[in-house]
Amino acid sequence: MIPTLLIDLDNTLLGNDMETFLPFYLQKLGAHLADLIPPDQMIPELLNGTRKMMDNLDPTLNLEQAFAGHFYPALGVSEEELRTQIDDFYATVFPSLETITTRFPESEQFMKTIFEAGHEVVIATSPLFPRTAIVQRLEWAGVSVERFDYKLITSYEDFHFSKPRLEYYAEILGRLGKSSQETVMIGNDPENDLEPAKTLGMAVFHVHASSPNEYPGGSLEDAIPWLEEVPKHSHGSSATQPQVLLAHHRGNLAALLSMTKNLNDPIWTRRNDSGEWAPVEIVCHLRDVETEVNLPRVRTILSDLDPHLSSFDTDRWAEERDYICQSGPNALSVFIEERQETISILEQIDPEDWSRPARHSLFGPTTLIEVMNIAAEHDVLHLAQLRSALVE
Numbered sequence: 001m002i003p004t005l006l007i008d009l010d011n012t013l014l015g016n017d018m019e020t021f022l023p024f025y026l027q028k029l030g031a032h033l034a035d036l037i038p039p040d041q042m043i044p045e046l047l048n049g050t051r052k053m054m055d056n057l058d059p060t061l062n063l064e065q066a067f068a069g070h071f072y073p074a075l076g077v078s079e080e081e082l083r084t085q086i087d088d089f090y091a092t093v094f095p096s097l098e099t100i101t102t103r104f105p106e107s108e109q110f111m112k113t114i115f116e117a118g119h120e121v122v123i124a125t126s127p128l129f130p131r132t133a134i135v136q137r138l139e140w141a142g143v144s145v146e147r148f149d150y151k152l153i154t155s156y157e158d159f160h161f162s163k164p165r166l167e168y169y170a171e172i173l174g175r176l177g178k179s180s181q182e183t184v185m186i187g188n189d190p191e192n193d194l195e196p197a198k199t200l201g202m203a204v205f206h207v208h209a210s211s212p213n214e215y216p217g218g219s220l221e222d223a224i225p226w227l228e229e230v231p232k233h234s235h236g237s238s239a240t241q242p243q244v245l246l247a248h249h250r251g252n253l254a255a256l257l258s259m260t261k262n263l264n265d266p267i268w269t270r271r272n273d274s275g276e277w278a279p280v281e282i283v284c285h286l287r288d289v290e291t292e293v294n295l296p297r298v299r300t301i302l303s304d305l306d307p308h309l310s311s312f313d314t315d316r317w318a319e320e321r322d323y324i325c326q327s328g329p330n331a332l333s334v335f336i337e338e339r340q341e342t343i344s345i346l347e348q349i350d351p352e353d354w355s356r357p358a359r360h361s362l363f364g365p366t367t368l369i370e371v372m373n374i375a376a377e378h379d380v381l382h383l384a385q386l387r388s389a390l391v392e
Contacts, residue, residue, distance in 0.1 A: 008187030009125035014141035015102030059253040063156035110220040131155035160254035163192040170251025177384025252379035268328035284323035287335040
């Protein structure tokens with residue numbers, strides 16, 4: 001059984017025609033803010049801000065920040081001036097939009113079945129809305145957060161990429177500390193839900209009355225027996241594609257930033273079990289591996305002809321370098337800088353450079369793309385470790 005399910009929301013769990021929903025949403029939001037900003041000024045800038053979120057590829061900038069960086073300056077107002085009114089809109093007006101959505105009766109039973117089967121569930125909806133807008137739509141669908149313990153809900157407050165970017169799905173995998181082989185994507189939209197997830201190596205299920213042969217599909221009820229069989233299907237990783245590796249390196253950085261956001265000193269240094277690393281030790285380890293292993297290897301492979309790559313016993317560094325006594329935020333800051341440098345180099349190389357050879361002291365002949373795939377898998381291993389370390 002594949003343990004983790006990513007499930008889309010709109011038109012998968014809840015009938016919600018966006019061509020109907022969005023005009024109503026914009027009209028009501030515009031009217032609610034009209035005493036502060038004229039709707040004919042506010043709505044175009046909201047749409048421009050939404051495009052900024054959809055275009056964002058900066059792992060250090062979450063979608064709320066990408067939106068706010070355009071929206072409020074374009075209107076010539078501070079965020080503080082509009083925040084109270086916007087929050088009031090989502091609390092008092094947004095609930096009225098339920099009337100233009102349709103509850104799918106099968107969604108509730110589907111959710112009960114998969115939770116009873118022991119799956120962990122991510123609501124992998126477009127993160128262009130604040131969390132409250134997504135939580136409310138889950139309630140409209142009959143699958144509220146009060147009834148079901150979702151492991152993750154993607155919203156603009158703590159996600160950095162949007163559908164259909166590969167980075168969106170890579171960030172989810174990073175947050176979970178999971179490989180693509182351990183996850184399934186279930187959704188109704190081939191372009192936004194299925195193709196990017198499949199490109200990352202996930203099994204996918206098309207929720208559609210007449211699913212084309214390109215993807216397994218059918219109703220939500222049909223997904224239940226399919227989930228029981230999916231390990232028998234081939235859904236191999238596409239990690240040999242440069243775009244996939246870049247997505248993982250961006251997504252893993254974004255995941256780390258969300259997971260370590262607002263950690264206090266006691267949590268940074270807390271070890272849940274004897275022998276397990278604390279969050280500060282994990283981040284220090286990632287920092288030093290990026291600084292002393294990953295980035296130098298990239299530079300060496302790109303500059304030398306078939307270079308020799310030494311192996312390192314990096315796990316020893318935690319004790320030898322006394323990571324537990326170091327600053328977590330400082331280590332994170334250095335890791336961000338080094339990972340962004342790695343990404344910057346990889347973004348600029350020619351396609352054929354990914355195949356440049358090297359000789360690893362343990363693995364033997366290798367290539368740049370294989371080395372960077374190992375680095376991405378190493379990230380996920382320690383993101384999973386961090387996820388466990390943050391459980392109280």
